[in-house]
Amino acid sequence: MESSRYANPYQTGFLLGLLLVATIYVTGRGLGASGVFKSVVTTTVEAVAPEHAANQPFYQAVVSKHPGASPLKAWLVFEAIGLVIGAFISGLVSHRLTFKTECPPHVPTKVRWIAALFGGACFGIGAMLARGCTSGAALSGMAVLSVGGITTMIAIFGSAYLVAYPFRRLWIGGKQS
Amino acid sequence: MMGPFVPDIITDQLNLIVGFLTGLGFGFLLEQAGFSSSRKLTGLFYGTDFTVLRVFFTAGITAVFGVIILTSLGLLDRNVIYVNPTFLYPAIVGGAIMGVGFVVGGFCPGTAFCGSAIGKIDAMFFVLGGLLGVFLFAEVFPSISDFYRSGAYGDLTLDQWLHINPGLIALGFTVIAVAAFIITARIEKSVNPDAPVYSFPTKSHAAFAVAAIALGVVVSVIPDRQTRLLERATSVAYQQQHPVERIDPQDLALRILDRDNDIQLIDVRPDAKPGDRLPDALTIAVEDMFGKGWEHELAATKKKIFYADDTKPAIEAATLARILGYRNIAVLDGGLSKFKAEVLEVPAPDHPLSFEEQMVYDFRLASAEKIKKLIAEGGKKVVKKRKIKKVQGGCGL
Numbered sequence: 001m002e003s004s005r006y007a008n009p010y011q012t013g014f015l016l017g018l019l020l021v022a023t024i025y026v027t028g029r030g031l032g033a034s035g036v037f038k039s040v041v042t043t044t045v046e047a048v049a050p051e052h053a054a055n056q057p058f059y060q061a062v063v064s065k066h067p068g069a070s071p072l073k074a075w076l077v078f079e080a081i082g083l084v085i086g087a088f089i090s091g092l093v094s095h096r097l098t099f100k101t102e103c104p105p106h107v108p109t110k111v112r113w114i115a116a117l118f119g120g121a122c123f124g125i126g127a128m129l130a131r132g133c134t135s136g137a138a139l140s141g142m143a144v145l146s147v148g149g150i151t152t153m154i155a156i157f158g159s160a161y162l163v164a165y166p167f168r169r170l171w172i173g174g175k176q177s
Numbered sequence: 178m179m180g181p182f183v184p185d186i187i188t189d190q191l192n193l194i195v196g197f198l199t200g201l202g203f204g205f206l207l208e209q210a211g212f213s214s215s216r217k218l219t220g221l222f223y224g225t226d227f228t229v230l231r232v233f234f235t236a237g238i239t240a241v242f243g244v245i246i247l248t249s250l251g252l253l254d255r256n257v258i259y260v261n262p263t264f265l266y267p268a269i270v271g272g273a274i275m276g277v278g279f280v281v282g283g284f285c286p287g288t289a290f291c292g293s294a295i296g297k298i299d300a301m302f303f304v305l306g307g308l309l310g311v312f313l314f315a316e317v318f319p320s321i322s323d324f325y326r327s328g329a330y331g332d333l334t335l336d337q338w339l340h341i342n343p344g345l346i347a348l349g350f351t352v353i354a355v356a357a358f359i360i361t362a363r364i365e366k367s368v369n370p371d372a373p374v375y376s377f378p379t380k381s382h383a384a385f386a387v388a389a390i391a392l393g394v395v396v397s398v399i400p401d402r403q404t405r406l407l408e409r410a411t412s413v414a415y416q417q418q419h420p421v422e423r424i425d426p427q428d429l430a431l432r433i434l435d436r437d438n439d440i441q442l443i444d445v446r447p448d449a450k451p452g453d454r455l456p457d458a459l460t461i462a463v464e465d466m467f468g469k470g471w472e473h474e475l476a477a478t479k480k481k482i483f484y485a486d487d488t489k490p491a492i493e494a495a496t497l498a499r500i501l502g503y504r505n506i507a508v509l510d511g512g513l514s515k516f517k518a519e520v521l522e523v524p525a526p527d528h529p530l531s532f533e534e535q536m537v538y539d540f541r542l543a544s545a546e547k548i549k550k551l552i553a554e555g556g557k558k559v560v561k562k563r564k565i566k567k568v569q570g571g572c573g574l
Contacts, residue, residue, distance in 0.1 A: 009231035009377075013235025027570075028568030029259040033286035034311075041315060056315060081200060084293065085294070096208075100297065116299040119282010119283060133286045134233075143237065145334040147334065148265070152275075155272020163281075164280050171223060
């Protein structure tokens with residue numbers, strides 16, 4: 001199936017910015033994504049090892065934010081469910097729904113999976129330290145001119161450019177490099 | 178109406194639905210932009226595809242302008258919205274770790290959800306990795322909790338830190354972004370023969386860039402709303418054109434004695450002490466009238482009677498209240514000094530009183546005593562400002 005073209009990035013960015021402003025105007029908070037990991041991990045640990053969860057300050061902190069309710073009953077979790085459905089609808093209308101692993105021809109699928117797993121873990125750790133990821137800290141932080149959010153944004157992109165060269169074989173090259 | 182609406186108008190339950198709807202739009206836009214593709218995302222780091230930069234910066238700048246404009250129009254209370262707290266060192270280290278994760282993993286959390294939604298298996302691995310990463314973090318959290326809280330600067334914003342008009346920052350961001358868009362388009366063209374830069378018109382983009390910079394100039398020269406409105410409220414000419422109703426001290430005394438529930442006294446003196454305030458008066462600092470902190474009290478249907486030691490500061494505050502859109506506003510004529518002289522101080526008679534004069538004298542004396550007692554009682558009661566809670570947000574703990 002031929003996938004259709006992507007939207008104009010400036011127009012999409014403008015709409016995304018309007019969505020972010022509307023969210024701040026109505027709810028007083030911005031967008032986010034990595035906070036969902038926190039809710040899911042805490043719920044899982046609570047279910048599997050409740051005693052352990054009760055002894056770890058991290059899970060305690062998450063639970064105390066949702067007194068009497070599951071950590072899954074959180075704004076960010078509902079937002080993320082919407083995000084997945086919204087992306088699915090977009091993929092549907094633009095004919096991009098297929099199960100596949102996307103990687104350059106010279107990279108074995110398994111390597112791509114391990115790299116993705118490792119990258120995800122980096123984001124899990126980094127986003128907890130920085131109190132947000134590209135969405136919650138960098139983009140939403142920039143919108144409200146948060147020094148912390150903008151610092152995180154610079155750190156993410158700065159570090160990515162620094163390590164882009166050593167990891168280039170994951171994405172470009174192959175035979176010609 | 179001044180936002181945000183959570184938790185006053187939109188309940189926590191309803192807010193979850195708002196979150197879901199927000200997510201729908203967020204996911205749809207990210208996927209439409211191509212953020213479900215790791216190769217498109219990482220193209221940013223190899224010069225082949227700068228879509229991420231374009232979408233991210235355009236969204237960021239639109240949002241910065243939006244927040245500034247809404248605040249300037251009095252539609253958003255910037256003191257209430259969630260500002261990501263600044264913890265400098267974990268922000269830098271966490272960001273650096275995420276940078277590695279971006280290059281190696283090819284996604285960030287939001288885009289990985291997006292990719293997973295359309296069936297990208299690598300995105301699903303990334304999400305799994307994210308969960309593992311948070312689990313690892315949670316397990317080692319006790320040993321790094323000191324570092325987690327290091328470099329704390331609270332809810333610091335860039336304009337507070339640099340002591341400049343936020344509009345100037347918006348202008349700066351816009352100039353940087355436009356420069357970055359131009360430079361990266363050239364890089365993209367030279368590195369990648371099929372670059373996306375070829376697929377959209379540049380003429381209209383140039384026009385938008387000029388418009389955005391012009392808007393940046395406008396918002397950076399407009400003084401902030403507080404300065405602007407205070408200037409108007411303190412202008413004598415404006416006050417003369419928009420006179421505020423004045424309440425006579427005697428009239429006020431009778432209403433206080435009647436325990437009139439339709440009035441609300443408002444003390445605007447910054448140094449008002451307990452025991453020196455009129456009964457049940459709220460102490461409202463002029464600068465607190467801008468936000469949502471006193472919105473409820475000022476919007477009540479009661480007659481709000483502003484007072485200070487004399488008339489002038491009360492008129493300024495009352496005029497400001499009217500500019501802010503509050504109705505049924507009045508001031509105590511002559512201020513507290515006239516009230517004290519005419520109501521609270523009852524000079525002993527210097528001549529024998531007739532029967533009627535004696536009645537008036539007794540009434541005034543009794544009234545003065547009663548009001549003095551009420552003032553003393555009212556002084557004991559702490560008049561609390563309704564603390565508007567800052568919105569809880571973000572992805573941190």
